[in-house]
Amino acid sequence: MELQEAKQQFIDTWGALGSEWGINKSVAQVHALLLSASNPMSTDEIMEKLVISRGNANMSIRQLVDYGIVYKKHIAGDRKEYFVAEKDVLKWAMKIAVMRKQKELDPVMDILREISKNTEKDKTPEGKEFHKTVKDIQVLTDQLETIANKLFNTSGGDLLLKLIKLMM
């Protein structure tokens, strides 16, 4: 049972990493479980493997499906739903990144833009300094966004490899 042990370690590690980065442990573990599975799994199998409740399993799976990194799979002659993880790392990593950016980063940037506008006319040294602080964050974020867009709009699976060469 060496392989099963390795899979379990992967699931545990992934769950812990998720927790540290604001992704629910169960969600991360279900993702890891499906990533390491060779076959589609039902909710019951997931519940059993991870020792979690039906409610938790259901919600975790749904979130992953919503993210677009886990797919529903119907199996002929079976009434239950089965689930498979997107196995292409670049695909699922990008989807997670894009989703978190939209949900968590973009709203913050909107607020910063607003703060920036509201403090633009302030002519006190204190006001000018604060305005610059906020503006600097915006500029850096915009630059990083531009780079990220370039990266991900490049074609092919080895886009990163190409970029690394480009930067040499």
Add this chain to the structure above:
Amino acid sequence: MELQEAKQQFIDTWGALGSEWGINKSVAQVHALLLSASNPMSTDEIMEKLVISRGNANMSIRQLVDYGIVYKKHIAGDRKEYFVAEKDVLKWAMKIAVMRKQKELDPVMDILREISKNTEKDKTPEGKEFHKTVKDIQVLTDQLETIANKLFNTSGGDLLLKLIKLMM
């Protein structure tokens, strides 16, 4: 009190963003407070502004000092310690990134490497598939790390700007 309002909004927004990304709310708020302050602040001033306890203030400040993004500042004739935030966005953003990578990502990558090694000899289809899944994560991570290193080893403050042009 328009400016103070804007600062408060910045502090609140920053605290919320931190929470979503695994950074303690108080820590993020103290960081935002010092970022938006024109002068060094004492623990008591921070406690008062954020309405948090001494223990919380102390621990949050210390963490930021440990990260290297807040500096202690001694004021002549005053026994209290004062604190100032690093104002260069690129500097503090990089320090946060490097610190979290070392503390949270690198240990995970070490485990993945170990899992990878332990499943290398497995010749079953299931074993080979799992090995590939883990390996793929490693490869993507290594590529991203290479790119990040290139980015941050480039000189100057407008390194990102240069890169953007380079990629055009």
Add this chain to the structure above:
DNA sequence: TTTTATTTTCAGAAATTTTTGAAAATTCAG
């Protein structure tokens, strides 16, 4: 339709994380 399997929901319970605040430790002026 009725029955049975399956999925979804969500209020309360449990677990985890964060915060408090007072005591202990440290620092420094006199």
Add this chain to the structure above:
DNA sequence: CTGAATTTTCAAAAATTTCTGAAAATAAAA
């Protein structure tokens, strides 16, 4: 030294997040 100011620690309380499990809803079969 001594004693006051300041900082640090950490057990317990509070707040927040996560999880459970049973009931409600839905979907498919009979």
